[in-house]
Amino acid sequence: MTIRSLACAMLVACVTAAASSAAAGIWSYGCKGNLGDDQVIFDRNSLVLLPRKLPAGDIRALARREVATFDAADENSGLQQTMEFARGAYPDRKVTLTEMSSRKTSERTGHVGTREETTTTFRKRYRFVRTDGAEKTPARELEMNCVDYLLTAP
Secondary structure (H helix, E strand, C coil): CCHHHHHHHHHHHHHHHHHHHHHCCEEEEEEEEEECCEEEEEECCEEEEEECCCCCCCHHHHHHCCCEEEEECCCCCCCCCEEEEEECCEEEEEEEEEEEEEEEEEEEEEEECCEEEEEEEEEEEEEEEEEECCEECCCEEEEEEEEEEEECCC
């Protein structure tokens, strides 16, 4: 195979990959809220628990606080009544969110060319339970601002 034919094959592969991702629909959702001194953020892939006030200046303060990342048990279920997230290497360490209430705060629909686009925001209240092995922290209430975004395929 010559360099020219290899370059052409790579170009075709790149164009094909770009065209297929552009033709696909997009679905994304996520929520953000505060839990005491911590901030909780999650999307369809993961949940992150981090200090609400990140240290400014002295980076060593980060070593005194935990930043924990949990993977979603089901990336394709959407904003469900109950969602579980587990730490990759430690599946017995997990966070469970159980929806207690949900209120739609806005919804915007429209079109992007031939595609339909919908953005919906919610104010949700969850029951937050964190389990670290055999140790289970008491359930806490967590209020979150959430967004659900959908762009259909053409």
